Amino acid sequence: MVESEKTKHTCLRLEISGADPIFVKGTWHNSHFDISVTDGSSSWICNATEEEVAERAAQWDQPVSEYLELAERYLGFQQSNSVYGFSDALEGSKRLSWTFEKEGTKLEWRWKCKPSHDSKKITVGILDFLMEANIRLSEEVVNKTRSFEKMKSEAERCLAQGEKLCDEKTEFENATYAKFLSVLNSKKAKLRALRDKEDSVRAVAEEESTDKAESFDSGRSDNEQSEEEASKKASSSKARGRKRAVRS
Template identity: 25%
Template sequence: MSGTVRQISVVLDPSTPYFLRVDWAEDLGAGYTLALSDGSSSWIGEVPEEEVTREAKELGVKREKYVEDLHQALTGGGESGKGSGGVAEKEEYLFHLSPDHGCLSYEKKTQIGVLVSVGAVELHPAPDPVELNREMIGHTLEHSADLEAENRRLQEKNQTLRQEQQHILADLEQHVQDIETMEGDLFSRFIMVLNEKKAKIRALQDTIRHFQQQLDQGVEEQENHRVTGVTVKSKAGDSIKKDQKEEDDLPQSFHPSQAPTVLIRDVSSQTSSMEVTVSDSKDVLPSCKHGLCYPQSPESKVKKPSPDQK
């Protein structure tokens, strides 16, 4: 069973304070009871669930929306809800009490000044107003104590959350410092590695440049050797052609190898001493010399001496 006690004022007698107590089982949509007191007199009333449903249908709103408005009117003061745009709307709730205190109605005044009926309850005089007032005072004190306990619990929870927040902030700051230190270390290592890579790249570029220069120099030397070889070959060809031309200019009957051949054959055929060989060579050499100076005809070739001449 839940209930609240609040102070209200009626439109016809705003100077007189009234105390309204509302009790319900599950929610106001399942039915609720009212107790109204001005300090000396008390009235009670009851609204069943069927009445709540009927009022919602008559207003043409959903039951949940109607129960929300009803709860704000009876327990939540004069402000309620949010508009369609998500902005809080200020809604004023007005209470009307009949002159004979037999009916209490409540309306909602929207922001544009339109009055919307929320509900009404029929009141009856309380059989024991003093006891009802005591109950209302006791309920108020009990509710105040509950609120104070809830307030202390929320303060303790708030303190715990604040301490946890401080610890989290300290840990977060430590993590940030560690991350910054790690980033600096990693950045310095990265710079070191990058410089090493740059040095290696420069060394490789120098090596490639050196190899390229050597390759270009080798190609140039090969080109020079090739040009030199062609020149040498051309000179050798010219000299060979010149020699061949000189040989062609010699008489056709001249054979330089004939005289030595005759001498060798004479020497090989001798079985006597060196004197005979020398004397034969002296006889042959003038003919060779003569042959060099005067070309001989094919008929005047040196004939091989016969055995009798020897």
């Protein structure tokens, strides 16, 4: 199975200690890469072939894909923990180098860049790439700004809707509570009326019961008084009868 060719492009403004910054443009393939370097007036190129990349990867006991990924990482974005160099070599060439750590050991990779036969073309190509990237970035910023404004507007609308719903909820709760309170007070009034009615009926019943008891006691006293008077009369009559008998 043949792996499809994937090409990526990077462009780095590389800050080098003690020297003017340079621009490094990289074109990354599955098994090799190309580098163009310019300082604004001169330019250099490095076309790393598949054989050269495979040889370098083997020297570092790495797969080709891992070697290319690491090289792209350091030449696509300047790493703060790496020391970069762009020193002179023979016949006007330059040696591009960078350091990195692996398993606690600081290592250095170097690639030789040859002078370009058409510095103007290389420099213009890098500038065009930067301008296109800047345009794409500007468009992306504009699109993201529009998306942000749209999201902000939507958020404000949702917030206003939420506040409206909250107000309606509060109003509904207040109305419901007022209605419930009215019903509750009405029920309480009815219960008080029923309780007062029951108390009134109970008082009348107790009063009638008391009157009957008093009437019964009064009737019994009259009977007892009549019986007592009758008993006294009978005793008096018997006494008079005995007196008459004695006289005879």
